[in-house]
Amino acid sequence: YANPEMLNGEGINVKMGHEVTSIDWANKKIKVKELATGKEFEDNYDKMILAVGSTPVKPPITGLTQEGTKYGLKEGIFFSKLYQQAQDIIEELKKPEIKKVMVIGAGYIGVELIEAFKNHGKEVILMESNPRVMANYFDKEITDEAEKRIKEAGIDCRLGETVKEFVGEKRLEKVITDKGEYQVDMAIMCVGFRPNSDLYKDYLETLPNGAVLVDTSMKSTKDDDIYAIGDCSTVYSCASKTHEYVALATNAVRMGIVAANNVLGRKVEYCGTQGS
Numbered sequence: 001y002a003n004p005e006m007l008n009g010e011g012i013n014v015k016m017g018h019e020v021t022s023i024d025w026a027n028k029k030i031k032v033k034e035l036a037t038g039k040e041f042e043d044n045y046d047k048m049i050l051a052v053g054s055t056p057v058k059p060p061i062t063g064l065t066q067e068g069t070k071y072g073l074k075e076g077i078f079f080s081k082l083y084q085q086a087q088d089i090i091e092e093l094k095k096p097e098i099k100k101v102m103v104i105g106a107g108y109i110g111v112e113l114i115e116a117f118k119n120h121g122k123e124v125i126l127m128e129s130n131p132r133v134m135a136n137y138f139d140k141e142i143t144d145e146a147e148k149r150i151k152e153a154g155i156d157c158r159l160g161e162t163v164k165e166f167v168g169e170k171r172l173e174k175v176i177t178d179k180g181e182y183q184v185d186m187a188i189m190c191v192g193f194r195p196n197s198d199l200y201k202d203y204l205e206t207l208p209n210g211a212v213l214v215d216t217s218m219k220s221t222k223d224d225d226i227y228a229i230g231d232c233s234t235v236y237s238c239a240s241k242t243h244e245y246v247a248l249a250t251n252a253v254r255m256g257i258v259a260a261n262n263v264l265g266r267k268v269e270y271c272g273t274q275g276s
Contacts, residue, residue: 001083023048025203025223047225047263050200050212051256054193054231054247056081063166064189076172077187080109089188093120098185100125102175104163105190106133111146113188114155125156125182127163127175193247195232207234211245216269218259227263229255238272246275 004014015032021040022031029044056079058064058072066074071085078092079085092098101117103110106128117124126133132143133150150157158177166187167174175182197210205213205222212228213221216236220226230252234243251273261268 020199023199023203025226028225045225047227049218049256049259049263050226050228050232051230052196052199052232054081054195056189057192057194058189059191061163061166063168073189074166074168074172075170076168076185077166077189080113080188080190081193092186093117093122099123100184100186102127102182102184102187103190104128104187105192106130106159107136107190107192108134110188110190111150113190114150115153118153118155123156124154125158125184126150127158127161127177129160129162131160133157133159193231195245195247197232200226204228207243207245209245211247213243216258216272217262217267218255218270219262227259229259236270236272238274244275246273248273 004016007014017035019033019035020030021033024030027044028046029042031040032043033040063074064077065072069075070088071079073079076092078089080089093101100123102125103113103117104127106126110126110128111134114124114126128135132140133147134143138146147157147159158179161180162178163175164178165176166172167176172184172187175184175187195206195210195212197206197212200206200212201210203222204220204226207213210232211234212232213234214228215221218227218229218233220228231247233255235246235251235255236242237244237246254270258268258270
C-alpha cells in the first residue's frame with residue numbers, strides 16, 4: 001500500500017482525514033470537511049474519478065450493533081473488508097481466550113478466513129444461509145468438492161442455516177441461528193458489501209445496488225467528466241456482454257489504469273472481465 005508521504009513525493013496533493021460531503025455537478029464544485037477540526041471549504045475539479053469503494057453489508061440481526069465501538073459492532077464481532085480491519089482481527093487472535101471462531105458467509109473472504117483461522121489452531125465454524133459454499137461464484141460440481149475439503153480440514157460447515165441473534169451483554173458470547181445455538185469467542189461478518197453510493201446516487205446512473213454505470217473507458221454514462229473505478233463501479237462482462245458488478249481487486253487495478261489514461265486524453269479501453 002502507498003502512504004501519503006510517497007504520494008506527496010510524486011507531486012500529488014494528498015488530504016487525509018478529509019471527507020467530501022457534497023458535489024455540485026453542474027458547477028464542478030465539491031464541499032469538503034476536515035474531520036479533525038470540522039472546518040469546511042470548497043474545491044473544484046475538471047475531471048473526477050470516483051474511487052469511493054464499498055461498505056460491508058450490516059444485516060438487521062439482533063445484537064449485531066453496539067454504540068461506542070470502533071465499527072459500531074458488538075465487541076468480538078468484526079468485518080474483514082479494510083486492511084485495518086484485518087489488522088484488528090490479527091490482534092484479537094493473539095488473545096489466548098480466543099479459541100472458537102465463527103465466520104458468517106461462505107464467499108471468497110469467508111472461505112479464505114476459515115483456512116487462516118484453522119491454520120492458527122482455532123476451532124472454526126463456517127455459517128452460510130445458502131445450501132452451498134461460494135454459491136455465487138461456482139457451479140455445484142465445484143462447490144461440492146470445496147465443501148468436502150472444508151469438512152475434511154476439520155471445519156464445522158453449517159450450510160442452509162441463518163444467524164438470528166448475537167448474544168452477550170458487553171461482548172459476544174453466543175450465536176443463535178434458525179437451527180441451533182453456538183458458544184463462540186469471536187465472529188466475522190462476511191455476508192457481502194455494497195457500493196458507497198451516498199455522494200452520487202441522486203445524479204449518476206447506477207445498478208440497483210448503487211454501482212456506477214460506466215463505458216469501457218470507465219466514464220460514467222451520465223456525465224462525461226466523471227469516471228468511476230473499483231468497488232463503486234460496474235465493469236464490462238465478456239460473458240454477459242453487459243456491465244456487471246464484479247468487485248475484485250484485480251479488476252480495480254486495471255480500472256484505475258484505464259480511467260487515468262482516459263482522463264489524460266490517452267484513449268484506453270477496459271478489456272472486460274469473465275468474473276471467473
